[in-house]
Amino acid sequence: MAGRGGRPGQHGRYGIDGGFAGLAVFGVAEAALAGTAAWAGCHRRPAVAALAGAGGTAVAGSAASYLYSTGPGKRAVWAQLLDELDLRGDEHVLDVGCGRGAVLMLAARRLTAGRAVGADIWRRRDQSGNSRAAAERNAVAEGVRDRVELVDADARDLPLAPASFDVVVSSLAISNIRDSGGRARALREAVRVLRPGGRLRIVDDGAGRYAAVLREAGCTSVTVRQLGWRTWYGVPGHHLPLVAAARPPG
Numbered sequence: 001m002a003g004r005g006g007r008p009g010q011h012g013r014y015g016i017d018g019g020f021a022g023l024a025v026f027g028v029a030e031a032a033l034a035g036t037a038a039w040a041g042c043h044r045r046p047a048v049a050a051l052a053g054a055g056g057t058a059v060a061g062s063a064a065s066y067l068y069s070t071g072p073g074k075r076a077v078w079a080q081l082l083d084e085l086d087l088r089g090d091e092h093v094l095d096v097g098c099g100r101g102a103v104l105m106l107a108a109r110r111l112t113a114g115r116a117v118g119a120d121i122w123r124r125r126d127q128s129g130n131s132r133a134a135a136e137r138n139a140v141a142e143g144v145r146d147r148v149e150l151v152d153a154d155a156r157d158l159p160l161a162p163a164s165f166d167v168v169v170s171s172l173a174i175s176n177i178r179d180s181g182g183r184a185r186a187l188r189e190a191v192r193v194l195r196p197g198g199r200l201r202i203v204d205d206g207a208g209r210y211a212a213v214l215r216e217a218g219c220t221s222v223t224v225r226q227l228g229w230r231t232w233y234g235v236p237g238h239h240l241p242l243v244a245a246a247r248p249p250g
C-alpha cells in the first residue's frame with residue numbers, strides 16, 4: 001500500500017453536505033421545541049415540558065450526528081474504503097462530484113506518482129462554500145496540490161478520455177442529479193473513463209439502485225453493502241450504501 005503523502009496533521013475545510021439549509025432545519029426544530037418547553041414551564045404543563053425537552057435532546061443528537069457524518073465520519077469511512085483498494089501510489093484516480101475535496105484529498109494522500117482528478121460543477125446548495133477555489137485551497141492545505149487536478153465538468157458529460165483512470169470514486173454526488181436518466185448517464189460516464197481492470201466505488205443515497213446500470217454498462221464484481229453508523233446523517237439506522245464494481249480486464 002502507498003504511504004500517506006501530504007502534510008501530516010493538516011486538514012482542509014470541507015463544508016456541510018446539503019449546504020446550510022440542512023442545518024437550518026435542525027435549528028428551526030430546536031427553537032420550536034425550546035419555545036414549547038418555555039411555554040409549558042410558564043403554564044405549569046410538566047408533561048408537555050418534559051416531552052419538548054426530550055424532543056430537543058433528540059434533535060440536538062440528530063444535528064450532532066449530521067455534522068459528524070458530513071465531516072469526520074465521511075473521512076473515516078472513505079479512508080477505510082481507499083485503504084481497502086490497496087493502491088500502489090501510481091494510479092490515476094477520478095472523484096466525480098468532488099466538491100471541496102474531502103475524498104479527493106484522501107485519495108491524493110495515498111498517491112506518490114499518480115494523479116487525483118476532481119470533477120464538479122461546484123454547486124453551493126449541495127455543499128456549503130462549494131467552489132473550485134475552495135477545493136484548490138484544501139489541496140494546498142493538505143500538501144497534495146502537486147498531485148491534484150480540478151476539472152469543471154458535469155458528471156453526465158465528462159471531458160475526459162475513455163479508459164484513462166485506474167479508480168473512479170464518487171461520494172454523495174450522483175444522487176444530486178434529479179432524473180434517473182441523468183444519473184444513469186453519469187454512471188455510464190464513470191464506467192467509460194475507467195481502464196479495463198479499473199475499480200469503481202460510489203457512496204450515495206441511491207447507490208443500491210446503481211448496481212443494475214453498472215452491470216448493463218459492462219461492470220463485473222458489482223456489490224452493494226450498507227456502511228455503518230458513521231453514515232447516519234442524523235437518522236439512526238439510515239446507513240448509506242456503497243456500490244463497488246470493476247471493469248473487466250481487457
Ligand SMILES: C[S@@+](CC[C@H](N)C(=O)[O-])C[C@H]1O[C@@H](n2cnc3c(N)ncnc32)[C@H](O)[C@@H]1O
Binds near residue numbers: 017074119
Ligand atoms: C454533497 S456534495 C459532496 C461533495 C464531495 N463528493 C464530498 O463527499 O464531500 C455533492 C457534490 O456533487 C456535485 N454535483 C451535483 N451535480 C453534479 C453534476 N451533474 N456533475 C458534477 N457534479 C455534480 C455538487 O456540486 C457537489 O459538489
